[in-house]
Amino acid sequence: MTNPDTGDSHSVLRVRNLKTYFDTDRGLVKSVDGVSFDIGAGQTLAVVGESGSGKSVTSLSIMGLLDKAHGRVVDGSITFRDKKGSVQDLCKASEASMRKIRGSDISMIFQEPMSSLNPVFTIGDQIAEAIILHQGLSRAAARNGAIEMLRIVGIPAPEKRVDQYPHQMSGGMRQRVMIAMALSCRPTLLIADEPTTALDVTIQAQILDLMKRLQQEIGMSILFITHDLGVVAEVADRVAVMYGGLIVEEGDVVSVLTRPTHPYTIGLLDSVPGTRRRGDSVGARLYAIPGNVPDPRRRTPGCPFAPRCSFAIDACRADLPPLVETGTGQAARCIRWQEAVAS
Structure with missing residues (x-):
């Protein structure tokens, strides 16, 4: 696992403690509230989570495409290494510099063409x-x-x-x-925001195969944003699971999808037909995580998943848990992950 403080000096993209907030008529919305991750050269990082978890806002923050009238990066850094090896913090880059970077060094595929x-x-x-x-x-x-x-x-x-x-x-x-x-x-980094969501399964498979082939030919890194865990298994080297504006679990794709350690990741995988750890019975109803996604205008102390988590204790609601190592190359933002895994 990449050290969240120092990171990999050869990372193409290094995001640290990113916080992106929006001013609305109904209050301050903390869409991204302390996200950190790295993407290495030629690597694909998948970011997954429910709608409203902060996935797309993270990508727009990287691209500098936030609605500046309402949204802003209030803290953190986004360090990018371009084709020539030059490094700069995109949070501090001028709009003129970002226009040169967008489409050249960093490109983006949006959900609906x-x-x-x-x-x-x-x-x-x-x-x-x-x-x-x-x-x-x-x-x-x-x-x-x-x-x-x-x-x-x-x-x-x-x-x-x-x-x-x-x-x-x-x-x-x-x-x-x-x-x-x-x-x-020939960008250094490609950001793909739900690029296959509106396509049928056959076309989706063709698009994913095409992206993998072009990635090998060009050698680019990919930030792949999706809510489809099947797509994650197909394209990613590493995966970051987002919930409530935070990364709650991160690691190599095989470890996270086969041995999830955060209760939210476990719930996501249990909700996919045929992947429940306790087995599926014929005619059984699909598992659903109880409760609702937290309101980003009303952040509460502690773990954002605590109100929906059956393993939560008072300590979970008091302080935000740190990312702790739960296996080789895998980490979860949970103090009760061992109980969740053992259940």
């Missing part, structure tokens, strides 16, 4: 724009680059497709276009 692609420009123009901006190529060279990227991501007849508009393509094709756009400048 129709809301990310401009409907009035051809897909070729949209891919070429990134190539022209970050690589300084001519429009003709950028068009050829766009065609080549469409070919790489498996879109048939790219010479024709390059002149089509987003609405002329299927959902799977549009997602491939988003991947082509994100990878057109």
Whole structure:
């Protein structure tokens, strides 16, 4: 496990104690409240958790795409190492610097391509724009680059497709276009925010295989955000489980998915058909974690999962537990993890 204080000096991305808050009419929302993790070169880190756990806000904080009228990073650091080996804290970077980084050194694939692609420009123009901006190529060279990227991501007849508009393509094709756009400048880090959620199972498998193949070819690191544990098993080297704006368990993917130690992770896995530790019976109802996700406007002392946890004691509600090592390369934010594992 990476030391949460020092980290790996060769990490592509090192996030430390990230806190991202939003001002709303109903109060201060602490969406991310002290997140730390590392991503090594060529490594895939999956961040999982329920809706509202802070996964997407973490990615937007890294990209510098927060709504500045309401959201802000109030504490922490985001250290990024670019292609040339230069290191900088993205929290302190100017907007001009972030514009150079976005799309070039760090790219992002969003969940819904129709809301990310401009409907009035051809897909070729949209891919070429990134190539022209970050690589300084001519429009003709950028068009050829766009065609080549469409070919790489498996879109048939790219010479024709390059002149089509987003609405002329299927959902799977549009997602491939988003991947082509994100990878057109060979980024060091790719952030994929639920990139396969809206796709059917067959197309989802094709997209995941494509991302793994391109990762091997380019050597990029990936931050993969999802709520689908099946996808995590397919793509990740390491996994961080988020709950209530915090990472509650972190480790290599095999350890976390086969030997979960935090009660929340155990509950997530028990809610997936065929993975319950106590076994599934025919016709049995799916397990559901009792209670609701905590309101980020009303943070209470102690573990955010304590109100829903059957193992919680008074100490859990008094102070926020630290991440403690629960196995080789695995850690959980829980003082009762041994009882949870033994249950």
